[in-house]
Amino acid sequence: AESFKYEGNKGQGGELHQKAGDGYPTMTTAQGCPVHDDQNSLKAGARGPSALEDHVMREKIFHFDHERIPERVVHARGYGAHGYFETYESLSDITCAEIFQEKGKKTPVFTRFSTVAGNQGSPDLARDVRGFAVKFYTQEGNWDLVGNNIPVFFIQDAIKFPDLIHSAKQEPDRGFPQAQTAHDNFWDFTSLSPESVHMLMWAMSDRAIPRSFRFMEGFGVHTFKLINAKGEMKYVKFHWKPKQGLQSVVWNEALKINGADPDFHRRDLWNAILAGDFPEWELGMQVFDQEFADNFEFDVLDATKLIPEEQVPVKIVGKMVLNKVVDNFFAETEQVAFCTQNIVPGIDFTNDPLLQGRNFSYLDTQLKRLGSTNFTHLPINAPKCPMRHFQQDGHMAMHNPKGRANYEPNSWEADENNPRACPAHGFKSHNEEVSGEKVRHRSETFADHYSQARQFYISQTETEKEHIRDAFAFELSKVERLSIRERVVSHLLNVDKDLAKAVGEALGFSEMPEPAEAAMETREDLVESDALSILKN
Numbered sequence: 001a002e003s004f005k006y007e008g009n010k011g012q013g014g015e016l017h018q019k020a021g022d023g024y025p026t027m028t029t030a031q032g033c034p035v036h037d038d039q040n041s042l043k044a045g046a047r048g049p050s051a052l053e054d055h056v057m058r059e060k061i062f063h064f065d066h067e068r069i070p071e072r073v074v075h076a077r078g079y080g081a082h083g084y085f086e087t088y089e090s091l092s093d094i095t096c097a098e099i100f101q102e103k104g105k106k107t108p109v110f111t112r113f114s115t116v117a118g119n120q121g122s123p124d125l126a127r128d129v130r131g132f133a134v135k136f137y138t139q140e141g142n143w144d145l146v147g148n149n150i151p152v153f154f155i156q157d158a159i160k161f162p163d164l165i166h167s168a169k170q171e172p173d174r175g176f177p178q179a180q181t182a183h184d185n186f187w188d189f190t191s192l193s194p195e196s197v198h199m200l201m202w203a204m205s206d207r208a209i210p211r212s213f214r215f216m217e218g219f220g221v222h223t224f225k226l227i228n229a230k231g232e233m234k235y236v237k238f239h240w241k242p243k244q245g246l247q248s249v250v251w252n253e254a255l256k257i258n259g260a261d262p263d264f265h266r267r268d269l270w271n272a273i274l275a276g277d278f279p280e281w282e283l284g285m286q287v288f289d290q291e292f293a294d295n296f297e298f299d300v301l302d303a304t305k306l307i308p309e310e311q312v313p314v315k316i317v318g319k320m321v322l323n324k325v326v327d328n329f330f331a332e333t334e335q336v337a338f339c340t341q342n343i344v345p346g347i348d349f350t351n352d353p354l355l356q357g358r359n360f361s362y363l364d365t366q367l368k369r370l371g372s373t374n375f376t377h378l379p380i381n382a383p384k385c386p387m388r389h390f391q392q393d394g395h396m397a398m399h400n401p402k403g404r405a406n407y408e409p410n411s412w413e414a415d416e417n418n419p420r421a422c423p424a425h426g427f428k429s430h431n432e433e434v435s436g437e438k439v440r441h442r443s444e445t446f447a448d449h450y451s452q453a454r455q456f457y458i459s460q461t462e463t464e465k466e467h468i469r470d471a472f473a474f475e476l477s478k479v480e481r482l483s484i485r486e487r488v489v490s491h492l493l494n495v496d497k498d499l500a501k502a503v504g505e506a507l508g509f510s511e512m513p514e515p516a517e518a519a520m521e522t523r524e525d526l527v528e529s530d531a532l533s534i535l536k537n
C-alpha cells in the first residue's frame, strides 16, 4: 500500500482540485460571497493571531456550532424513505377521503421507521417496539398515520405517557441503560400498570426484534372513524401488511448484529431501495359499525386491545411502495414532523384517550424540536396541494399571506390570496353526541388486562413461545430489585401458568408468588376460545 506522505500545505490543493474550475463550482459563504480560501483562517502575520474580521471563518464556525437540534423525545432513532400509495378500489361508500375515491389513484408518501426508547445513536436491533409512521401527501392535505409494528399499546391514557417513557429510557441517576427493556424502572412501571401486560407479551416476542424494517407489519393502533360524503360514520383499524412477509431474528443474532453493524436496519432499507428491490406493504382496514362496537367484548377506545381478525376481517385496500431514498437524511428524515392530528376530510378521531393526548403532544414537541411554528414550510412537511390561510410571521416565515387580506371576515376582492372556509368540502368533525359529568377516571369498559395477553401467547408456535419465555427470563434477570421480578411473574400467572412457571424457574424462584390481583375481571369465555388469527400470521 502506498504510504501517506505529508507534503506540506499546498495552498489550494494543486492537481487534487481543491480549487474551483474544471467543473468544480465556486464555493460561497451562506451570504453568497465567493470564498478565496476555505482552509486557512485570516491571520496577522504568518503565525497569527487570527483576525476577528475573518467573516468567512466566523460564519462557518457559527453555523457548525448550531448544527444539532433536540432529538425526538421518543422514536429518536429512525430511518425514512419516499414512495407512493396506490388505491386498489374506490372506497367512496365508506369514506370521502380524497386518496380512496378512485381505483389506481397514486398519492406520494414519506415513511419513517424507528425504535422507541433508544437515543439517536443507539443500535438498530434493540428489543423494542418499532415506529411505522406514514405521511400521505393527499390533495386535501397531509394525512399522517403514525403507527407502530405492534397493534396494541402499553397504556390506555395519554396522561401516563411521560411516566412510561421515563421508565423506558435511561435511568435518571446513572444515565443507562437505553434501547433495551432490561432494567428496573421499566419493569417497575409496567408491573404496576397491569394494562401493559398485553403489550409486554408482544414486546417480549419475536416482533420486537424484526429482521429489518421491510419485514414488519404496521398498525394504526387506535380506532379511527371513516366518514362518507353523506356524513355516515364507520369505525376503522388500520393495518400494514408487508408483501415481503414477516421475519425476525433471534436474540443472539440481534446481539451480534448490534455489535457488528448497529446501522443494520437503515443500511438494509437503503440498499434494498438502491438495488431496485422496493419494499411494499398493503394497507388493510378492519371496518365496523356502531352496533359491532357496542357488542364487542372490549371497548374499541381501549388501545391495549385489538379486534380479532376473525371477528372483523382485514380488507386490503391499497399498497405502499417505497422507491426512493432521501437526498439528505437531516432535511428529510430528521426534520419530518408526523402528527396524529394531521387528518383529512373522510377520516376522523375517536375519543380514545391515548389518541386525544397524542393529538396535543406531537405538535407541541415539534415546535421545540424544529424551533419554529413554521416547520410546515419545510419541503418534507409542506403539503403537496394548495395551502391558503391567514397564518403569518413567526421564526423563519417563508409563505406569509400575499396582498391586503390577512384576516376574515373581509370585504376585499375575491382572488387566489383571499380564501374562504368551504361548508361543502371543508373538514367537518363527525357529529357524535357526547354527554356526561366531567370526571377523572378510567372507564370500567377498559378492564380485563389479561385475556388478550393470554390469547396472544397461546396463538404462538412452540418455538415462538420459547422465545417469549427466554425473553422474559433474560430481561428480568437484569432487574436488580427482586420484588419487581416477582411482581411481573405474578401478572404472568394470570396470563399463562406454564409461562409464569418457566420464567420463575429460570429466575431461580424457590416458590411462586401469588397471582396479581386482577383488579378488573378477566373474561373466562375468551380464555377458552381459540387463538386469534391476527396473532398467528
Ligand code: HEM
Pocket (backbone or CB within 6 Å): 071, 072, 073, 074, 075, 078, 112, 113, 114, 130, 131, 132, 133, 146, 147, 148, 152, 153, 157, 158, 159, 161, 162, 220, 221, 222, 303, 336, 337, 338, 354, 357, 358, 361, 362, 365, 366, 369
Ligand atoms: C413519536 C407512535 C403514543 C408522543 C412517535 C413516532 C411514532 C409514534 C411512530 C415517530 C414519528 C417519527 O418517525 O417522526 C406512537 C404510537 C402510540 C404513541 C403508535 C400509541 C398508540 C404516544 C403518546 C404520546 C406520544 C401517548 C404522548 C402523549 C410522541 C412524541 C413523539 C412521538 C412526543 C416525538 C415526535 C417528534 O418529535 O416528531 N410516536 N406513539 N406518542 N410520539 Fe408517539
